[in-house]
Amino acid sequence: MATSESELTAEVIASFGNTTDPRLKEIMQSLVKHLHAFAREIRITDEEWLFAMDFLTRTGQMCSDVRQEFILLSDTLGLSSLVDLINHSKGDDRATEPTILGPFHVANSRLLNYGDSIVTRSLTEGEPAIVRGRVVDVDGNPISGAMIDVWQTDANGLYDIQESNDVSGNLRGLFKADADGKYEFRTIRPVPYPIPADGPVGKMLRSVSRHEWRAAHIHAIVEAQGYRQVTTHIFDKESKYLDSDTVFGVKESLIKEFVKQPDGNLLLEYDFVLVKG
Amino acid sequence: MATSESELTAEVIASFGNTTDPRLKEIMQSLVKHLHAFAREIRITDEEWLFAMDFLTRTGQMCSDVRQEFILLSDTLGLSSLVDLINHSKGDDRATEPTILGPFHVANSRLLNYGDSIVTRSLTEGEPAIVRGRVVDVDGNPISGAMIDVWQTDANGLYDIQESNDVSGNLRGLFKADADGKYEFRTIRPVPYPIPADGPVGKMLRSVSRHEWRAAHIHAIVEAQGYRQVTTHIFDKESKYLDSDTVFGVKESLIKEFVKQPDGNLLLEYDFVLVKG
Numbered sequence: 001m002a003t004s005e006s007e008l009t010a011e012v013i014a015s016f017g018n019t020t021d022p023r024l025k026e027i028m029q030s031l032v033k034h035l036h037a038f039a040r041e042i043r044i045t046d047e048e049w050l051f052a053m054d055f056l057t058r059t060g061q062m063c064s065d066v067r068q069e070f071i072l073l074s075d076t077l078g079l080s081s082l083v084d085l086i087n088h089s090k091g092d093d094r095a096t097e098p099t100i101l102g103p104f105h106v107a108n109s110r111l112l113n114y115g116d117s118i119v120t121r122s123l124t125e126g127e128p129a130i131v132r133g134r135v136v137d138v139d140g141n142p143i144s145g146a147m148i149d150v151w152q153t154d155a156n157g158l159y160d161i162q163e164s165n166d167v168s169g170n171l172r173g174l175f176k177a178d179a180d181g182k183y184e185f186r187t188i189r190p191v192p193y194p195i196p197a198d199g200p201v202g203k204m205l206r207s208v209s210r211h212e213w214r215a216a217h218i219h220a221i222v223e224a225q226g227y228r229q230v231t232t233h234i235f236d237k238e239s240k241y242l243d244s245d246t247v248f249g250v251k252e253s254l255i256k257e258f259v260k261q262p263d264g265n266l267l268l269e270y271d272f273v274l275v276k277g
Numbered sequence: 278m279a280t281s282e283s284e285l286t287a288e289v290i291a292s293f294g295n296t297t298d299p300r301l302k303e304i305m306q307s308l309v310k311h312l313h314a315f316a317r318e319i320r321i322t323d324e325e326w327l328f329a330m331d332f333l334t335r336t337g338q339m340c341s342d343v344r345q346e347f348i349l350l351s352d353t354l355g356l357s358s359l360v361d362l363i364n365h366s367k368g369d370d371r372a373t374e375p376t377i378l379g380p381f382h383v384a385n386s387r388l389l390n391y392g393d394s395i396v397t398r399s400l401t402e403g404e405p406a407i408v409r410g411r412v413v414d415v416d417g418n419p420i421s422g423a424m425i426d427v428w429q430t431d432a433n434g435l436y437d438i439q440e441s442n443d444v445s446g447n448l449r450g451l452f453k454a455d456a457d458g459k460y461e462f463r464t465i466r467p468v469p470y471p472i473p474a475d476g477p478v479g480k481m482l483r484s485v486s487r488h489e490w491r492a493a494h495i496h497a498i499v500e501a502q503g504y505r506q507v508t509t510h511i512f513d514k515e516s517k518y519l520d521s522d523t524v525f526g527v528k529e530s531l532i533k534e535f536v537k538q539p540d541g542n543l544l545l546e547y548d549f550v551l552v553k554g
Contacts, residue, residue, distance in 0.1 A: 001520075001529050005362050012355030012525060018486040027319050028485055032354055034315035039359050042307050049360045053347045060337010060347075070330045070337075077309055078289030082316050083326045085282050208305055209295040243278075248289060252278050 009036040055200055062199040066161070068103050072201040075100070075247035076210075091228070094138040095275045099233050099249045102219065104159040109149055109172045117186035118150065118173040126155030126188030129258055129266035131234070134181040135222060136273055142181025143274060146224035149174050150185065152217070157193030177224075189258055189266055190216040192241050205246065215241040215250055220272070227274035234270055286313040332477055339476040343438070345380050349478040352377070352524035353487075368505070371415040372552045376510050376526045379496065381436040386426055386449045394463035395427065395450040403432035403465030406535055406543035408511070411458040412499060413550055419458025420551060423501035426451050427462065429494070434470030454501075466535055466543055467493040469518050482523065492518040492527055497549070504551035511547055 002008035012032050019025035042048075062069035074080045080100050088098040112118065135146035151172040153159050160170040175183045197205065197212040205212050216239035223229040235242060235250055237257040242250050258266040279285035289309050296302035319325075339346035351357045357377050365375040389395065412423035428449040430436050437447040452460045474482065474489040482489050493516035500506040512519060512527055514534040519527050535543040 001527050002358075002362075002525070003528070005359060008355055008359055008362060008525065015355075015487060015521070015525075016485050019484075020486060021484075024484060027321075027325070030315055030319050034311045034318070035354060035356060036359055038307055038311035039356060040363065041311070042304050043363055044304075044360055046360060046364050048304065049351070049356075053345065053351065056333065056347045057337050057340045057345070060334050060340065063334045063337065068330065068334070070333045074326070074330065077312060078285060078292075079312060079316060079326075081279075082282060082285055082313055083321055083323060085279075085285060086316065086320055087323050207296075207298075207301060208293050209297060210292060244292070248279070248285065248292075250278050251280065 005036075005040055009033065009040075012036070055204075058200045067196065067199075069199050069201055071103055072195055072199070073204075075102075075195070076201055076205060078248045081248040088231070091277070092138050092275045094273055096222070096230050096232055096273045097251045097253045098230050099251060099254060100247065101221075101231050102247075102249075104161060105149075105151060105219065105221070106161065106172060109151070109174045110169055112173040112175055112185065114175070114178060114182070115184045115186065116173065116175075118152075118171050119187060120170045121154070121167050124154055124170070124188060126191070127258075127266055128186065129189045129268060130184065130186055131218065131268045131270065132182070132184035133270040133272065135177045135183065135224065136181055136271055137227070138273055138275060142177070142179075143224045143227065144177060144179050144181055146177040146181065146183075146222060146227075146272070146274070147174060148177065148183050148272065149221040150187075151219045152187065152190045153193050155188055155191060157191055187218070190218050190236055190239075192216045192239055195246060210246060211241070211244065212246055213241045213244075214247060215239045215245045217249075217254075222272045222274065224274060226276060228277045230272065230274060232272075234268065236268075282313075282317055286310065286317075289313070332481075335477045344473065344476075346476050346478055348380055349472055349476070350481075352379075352472070353478055353482060355525045358525040365508070368554070369415050369552045371550055373499070373507050373509055373550045374528045374530045375507050376528055376531060377524065378498075378508050379524075379526075381438060382426075382428060382496065382498070383438065383445075383449060386428070386451045387446055389450040389452055389462065391452070391455060391459070392461045392463070393450065393452075395429075395448050396464060397447045398431070398444050403468070404535075404543055405463065406466045406545060407461065407463055408495065408545045408547065409459070409461035410547040410549065412454045412460065412501065413458055413548055414504070415550055415552060419454070419456070420501045420504065421454060421456045421458055423454040423458065423460075423499060423504075423549070423551070424451060425454065425460050425549065426498040427464075428496045429464065429467045430470050432465060432468060434468055464495070467495050467513055467516075469493045469516055472523060487523060488518075488521065489523055490518045490521075491524060492516045492522045494526075494531075499549045499551065501551060503553060505554040507549065507551060509549075511545065513545075 194212040216236040217233040493513040494510040
C-alpha cells in the first residue's frame with residue numbers, strides 16, 4: 001500500500017516477483033521500471049494518460065490482415081531499427097550492414113534466372129536499371145549458390161501487396177548467385193514512398209512536424225549455407241530523405257549510386273558480403 | 278545515420294526537434310528515451326519484439342464500447358495508480374486520500390434522499406449494510422450541500438453496466454449532505470471481484486502468477502463548491518486481497534470496518550474530508 005510514487009513503483013515491480021519464467025520476470029519488471037520513470041519524468045496529466053489510452057486503442061483497431069499500425073509505430077519511434085541493431089550487429093566491419101525487414105516481405109518469391117527482370121507489369125513506368133554484383137565472404141571469395149531475395153515498390157510508390165489490382169510478384173524475385181558468386185537483375189530505379197499515413201501513426205507524425213517518407217531503396221535478404229543471413233536495403237544515393245528516413249533505416253554503407261551507362265541504362269553495382277557462422 | 282545504439286536513440290530524439298507544441302515535444306522525446314532504454318536494458322530479441330507487437334494489437338482489438346483493455350493494462354501495470362498519485366496528491370494530511378476512478382463510473386446517477394437504499398434489484402443478495410458519516414473540511418467543519426456519488430458491484434461481483442439484464446442504476450446513487458454535512462445510505466456489503474480476465478491482460482496476469490482480484494470496495498466521488506473534488510474508494514477491512522489488489526488501488530487510510538449492530542445490521546461510518554481550493 002504505497003503512499004509515494006517510488007513506493008508504488010517498487011510495489012508493482014514486486015508484484016511480478018512470482019513469475020516462473022525468469023526471462024519474462026526480467027522483461028516485466030524492467031518494463032514497469034521504465035514505464036513509471038517515463039510517466040514520472042513528464043508528470044503525465046490525467047488528460048494525457050487518457051489520450052494515450054485512446055491512441056493505443058485506435059492503433060490496435062487500425063490493424064488488419066494487410067495493415068500493422070503497431071509495427072509502423074515501432075518503426076517511426078526508431079524501436080524497430082534499435083531491435084535490428086541489438087540483434088543483427090554485423091559482427092565484422094567488412095560485412096554488409098543489415099537494416100530493418102519492413103512489413104512488405106513475401107515468403108517464396110519466384111526463382112528467376114541471372115539477368116531476368118523483376119518487373120512483371122507492362123504498365124510499369126520508371127527508369128530502367130540493372131543491378132548486379134557478387135556475393136562474397138569477408139575475404140572477397142565468391143559464395144557460389146547464395147540466394148538473393150529482392151523486393152521494392154513500383155514507380156507509384158506501392159508494393160505489389162498494397163495494390164488493389166492483382167499484380168502479385170511484381171518487383172519481387174529470388175536469384176541464385178552463379179559459380180563466381182555473381183548475380184544480376186533488371187528493374188526500375190526505386191522511388192521514395194510514404195508509409196501508410198491515414199491512421200494514428202500518420203497523425204502523430206504530422207503533429208510533431210515529421211514527414212512520412214522513406215528514402216528510395218531496394219530490399220534484399222541474402223543467405224548461403226554456412227553464412228549468417230543478412231536482411232538489408234540498397235539505398236539510391238540520389239534519393240531524397242536519406243537524412244530523414246522516417247523509420248530510421250538508412251546506413252551510410254548501404255547508399256549506392258545508379259550510374260548512367262553509354263546506352264542510357266542505369267547500372268548499380270553492389271557486392272553483398274556475408275560473415276561465416 | 279546511426280551506427281551505434283546510443284547514436285540511434287539520439288537521432289530518433291532529434292527527429293522530434295521541430296515539434297511546435299513544447300509539451301508534445303517533451304513527451305515524445307522522453308517516451309523515446311525510456312522506450313529505447315527498456316529495449317536496450319533487456320536486450321530484446323526479434324521474437325520478443327514481434328510478440329509485443331501482437332500483444333498490443335490484440336489488446337487494441339479487445340476494446341469495445343463496453344471494454345477498455347488498454348486501461349486494464351495500465352491498471353495492472355500500476356500506471357493508473359501512478360497517474361493518480363502524480364495528479365491527485367491530497368495536499369493536506371488530514372484530507373481523504375484519493376484513489377483510481379476505474380472504468381465503471383456513470384455520469385448523472387439518480388439523486389436519492391438521506392437514508393435511501395442504492396439497491397434497486399429485488400433479487401440482490403448480500404449482507405445489508407448502512408454507510409453513513411459526514412463531509413467536512415480539514416478542520417472538521419461540516420460542508421453542507423456536498424454531493425456524494427457512490428457506486429459498487431452487486432453480490433455477484435458485477436457492476437450494473439456489466440450485466441446482460443437491464444439493471445441500470447442498481448447500486449449507484451447520488452446523495453446531498455445535509456445542513457450538518459451528514460449523509461447516509463443503505464446498501465449491501467461490497468465483495469471482492471475479478472477484473473475482466475478473458476483477454477490479453479488476463480493472460481498476462483496468469484503468465485506472471487498474479488491473480489485478477491480487486492479487494493472489496495465502494496467507490497465515491499465527493500465534491501462541494503469551493504473544495505477540491507476527491508475520487509476515492511472505501512475498502513472493507515475484512516476483505517481478501519487488501520495486500521494484493523490487482524490494480525494497486527488500496528491505501529491504508531481508506532480501509533474501514535463494517536461493524537455488526539445490535540439489530541444485526543452492518544454499519545460503516547466514514548467521514549469524507551475535503552481540502553479548500
